[in-house]
Amino acid sequence: MSQRRRRSLALLTSGVLALPLLTGCGAGDDEGGPAAAGQDIATTTRDKVADGGVLRWAVDTLPETLNAFQADADATTSRIAGAVLPQLFVLDAKGRPVANPDYLEKAEVIEREPKQVVLYKLNQQAVWSDGREIGAPDFVAQWRALSGKDTAYWTARNAGYERIEKIEKGKTDLEVRVTFAKPYTDWRSLFSPLYPKQVTGTPDAFNEGARGTLKVTAGPFALGAIDKKTATAALTRNPRWWGKQAKLDTLVLTAVPRAERPAALAAGKVDLAEIDRSGAERIALARRDAAGKGAAGGGGAPAHGPGAATTPAQATLSWANAFGTDEEKAAQEREARTKHTEAVKRYADEQAALRGFTVRKSLEPAYTQLAMNGASGPLADERVRRAVARALDRQALADLVLKPLGLPAKPVGSHVALAGQQAYADNSDALGGQDAKAAQALLADAGWRRGGKITEPAGAKAGPESAPQDDGKTPAGPGTGNDGLYIVGEDDGANGEAAGTDTGAGADTR
Incomplete structure (x- = not known):
């Protein structure tokens, strides 16, 4: 061509x-x-x-790290990982997560009581570039690295992995049993990408070993040269790939x-x-x-x-x-x-x-959100958070962002799923629409007046109990329960439970 x-x-x-x-x-x-x-x-x-x-x-940009689970990982990190490492689940045409047959024959919940157990049956042809079979040792090493129990690992996200109780080999080497201490609905998002145990097996290898290179891979492409001078990263067709061969000989990521x-x-x-x-x-x-x-x-x-x-x-x-x-x-x-x-x-x-x-x-599969930290300060008061939510016009914000692009502008009405997903249901009426008078009433009830002055609301307690204090132990941010209000949302019906994305079933998309 x-x-x-x-x-x-x-x-x-x-x-x-x-x-x-x-x-x-x-x-x-x-x-x-x-x-x-x-x-x-x-x-x-x-x-x-x-x-x-x-x-x-x-x-x-060219990635600062090739470890997708580190804090400075970026979109290019994820793009490279998607090409050279196992992605156990992919999205179908309706945005639903389905097992990737290149790596999995099947993956399903086989027990729910007394604990949730997921059984992965691996494709017997799936091997790392060094010839070793992809198997339970890789799952175990990644779980231990991301569980949050060992602070020597520089991890940026642990969601789901901290709920795993144990990982065992199944009846054969191609089976992996994952037992959860607490149920985890978005289990399909785990182990994607899956790194080889050489990367996740020790803190040193996890923290530094995969920042500039990946010596062992298992994807349709292999990682070639990353050239800082030309701002390019080359991905070449993997000759040992067991699935359908990539159409391209080379994919060159260029920082522009x-x-x-x-x-x-x-x-x-x-x-x-x-x-x-x-x-x-x-x-x-x-x-x-x-x-x-x-x-x-x-x-x-x-x-x-x-x-x-x-x-x-x-x-x-x-x-x-x-x-x-x-x-x-x-x-x-x-x-x-x-x-x-x-x-x-x-x-x-x-x-x-x-x-x-x-x-x-x-x-x-994406959304834009405004997150408020409700752990401390004025927003620790639920009435203030609700007032802010009622004061903002989500539709106006959606129109401002999306209409200039020629895109439909309808705010997301679910905290769980994106529109078009099977689990989607518009629950936005639970909070109510934009209403400045209602917002003012809520603020007045919380003791706020025009001009930024705050007065003691009726029935308020004096002393340290009058305002919640941040003890440093309460998490804040998306998905923690203290993420407050999510404003603009118009989506394409792509799935939120997909592995390797931040739009999982457990993510808020308000």
Whole structure:
């Protein structure tokens, strides 16, 4: 496939709530309520996709660590892990988590009483790149690293792993039994990605060993070179992969700031890039101009971009200064005019190249939230939290964020699931809609008055009992029960229980 053909489309997903904005190459019934929008992707069957080639994918940064469970892991860390490490569950077309047959024959809850037990039956072909079978020792090592019991491990998240009581080998080497001390509904999110025991077996290996490289992998791609100078990370097709071979020979992740991505696409430096609203608008303008619908009429400099807002009077003044009697001022103006001319030409050339791209919208299981810490301070009072919730207009916020992107704007009404999921139910009426008077009444009842002054509410106790104190032991933040209000939410019906995501069944999506 030629590069021109590869770059003939622009795929766009929006990073807010339901849809991130992606640009790149490319040629049923909902359950639990309507999804946000239909897919806007030109799908095709696998057999019609050409084999081979290199895809250059723009990412925000090169990862500081390749350990997805560390605090400084980022989206690129997760992207690499998804390509080179086992993902036990993947999402189907309706966003539901299903066992990945490349790694699992089956995974199910086999006991609920007296304790929850999950049995994993592994694919007998699944092996690490060093030839060792994927098995119980890898599960055990990851559990111990992420359980939170050993503080020597630098872990950023432990949800679910701290509930595991024990992990055992089943009847065969291909079976793994996981027993939970407390039931965990979102068990499918665990062990994805699954790291080899060489990474999770000791604190030193976990903390430092997987930051810059992964010596042992087990995915359709293998980790190649990470080059800081060129800001690229190469993933190459894994010759030992037992599943369907990857179509691409190489996937090159290239760090490109979002503001520079339209220019990088136009210059042919990347083939796929998540873009923002301004990038999408540039492509739309380029295609409009190519069709002769722009003010430039399809020829000459575009009627937008550098200098488009310059008035005739400003242009005349610039010319006069450039050729005036003040030599120093004239030299400065001529230099500025030269730079401006170069910027206009560069922008026009980029727009001409962007005409070959088409903007697409791709669905993503995501949401945007406003979280309030209710562990201490004024927000420790439930009345204050409810007042803030009633004061904010969730619909207005959703409109502000999503309508400019051409996306449906309906706030999420569930704390458990995203719209389109089987478990989704709109419970937003339990709190009530935006109501400034109700918010004021709640604040008054809590002792707050206009001007920021606080008075002692009727019946309040004096002394230390009058206000809850933060003892440092109460967790705060999403998923802890002290995360307060989640505001904007419009989603695509993708699943929240998927392994390796933060939109699990236990996550709040208010």
